[in-house]
Amino acid sequence: MSEKHLQTGDALPPFGGKLRLFAMRFCPYAERSVLVLNAKNIPYDLVFINLDQKPEWIFNFSPRGAVPALEYEQGKGIFDSNVINVYLDEKYPEVPLQAADPLRRAQDKLIVENFSAAQSAYYTAAFNAQALQPSHLENYHKGLELLQKELETRGTKFLHGDQAGLVDYTLWPFLERFEALPLLGKSEYAIDKSKYDILLTYMESMKQVPAVKTYYLSADMHAKFTESRVKGDPNYNMLDSSAEVCCFRPRKKKE
């Protein structure tokens, strides 16, 4: 797998017969589907795309060109991380990632929904800091408190249970990125040990889950990508060891 992001004009790589996920290396929604594919041990190919100069063929799989998109059969796609992940879990039931009880499945979805205001706050803090309001910081911490309280109530290592499940893989990509906020000068967004001991223990456990570990990026990496995006020149290929252009040379501005 190459970390290079394909862009307008680049050819669609030949279909290899496996499921194929279209993603962007730093996109938390795409990460959700990567983690589910990993956790379920489903063989797949991963294709990264440049979201500012999208290759033409992405629209065959995802009508608005959004990632993640899953090519489930040559030339045919579905999109939206939640739709893809439920599809994968139902289609490949060998490693089930959703709770067996319908009520628990509903409650897991509502945790994700109740956490969404914290995600929005993260986006504002990371990418649009001049629009930050006190309510963003409040929603962010409410989201963290909600997760911590839920972990405490459930009393399990992960929200899903003794093993991580869909609810954990859905929330994780945001928690991974939240740790970049203090590095971006947002110290009030730190996840402090004195307040979030249970949540931090959970986060350390998540980092050790094999499905997460192989795709995990450090807070420092996320901060670097965020800074490049805020400057208007997202460095999609910063992890690509084959890149011709390194970070310290002048880079072409986005057209």
Place this chain on the structure above:
Amino acid sequence: MSEKHLQTGDALPPFGGKLRLFAMRFCPYAERSVLVLNAKNIPYDLVFINLDQKPEWIFNFSPRGAVPALEYEQGKGIFDSNVINVYLDEKYPEVPLQAADPLRRAQDKLIVENFSAAQSAYYTAAFNAQALQPSHLENYHKGLELLQKELETRGTKFLHGDQAGLVDYTLWPFLERFEALPLLGKSEYAIDKSKYDILLTYMESMKQVPAVKTYYLSADMHAKFTESRVKGDPNYNMLDSSAEVCCFRPRKKKE
């Protein structure tokens, strides 16, 4: 069932031992869950609430006080029409409303997702007409074309198949309200027979489905409610035959 909407200060009616749905009579999202409960023949009580002066107890079932909310067990609730409806379909599997094939289930969800821009356009046209842009009208008709094309491709009476299913009950409340737009002076939002023959035949079939028929309101009724809401004084109880205040007397302004 009373059509009266309970409000701040009103007591929560005693729990009757059945599932209880909290709704607002004119809310399309709440209607989604009403239709699913009806279609599955699940006994339930329906409680309408005033969304401008919410009764305090709604927050016990739905953290932001949004409807629909389902009291699945005395004092315990879940919310969000999609979460509620999948829960009901999984918990009460006797009348299954989702497709058996995981891919088809994913595709059904994507129809709903692709239709959402038409829903937003409807809201703007109905409630915030001064903000209308040409893109709203375009998205609205794109949504209608999408449904018609899908009906044509599938070649079944309903999107779900020979019987209506979750995908139909999820989309229907909006189609029901779309027919009010020409009555509100938005003639370019009409669903014209020359262009939408297949879609209109489908809509007529939906109106005959028992689950829909018992809850259906005419375009005229929806237009009247919409006008009252646009004026800033939503007439929640306009269908309540026991109402003391009729439409032609002066009504108290919202505080």
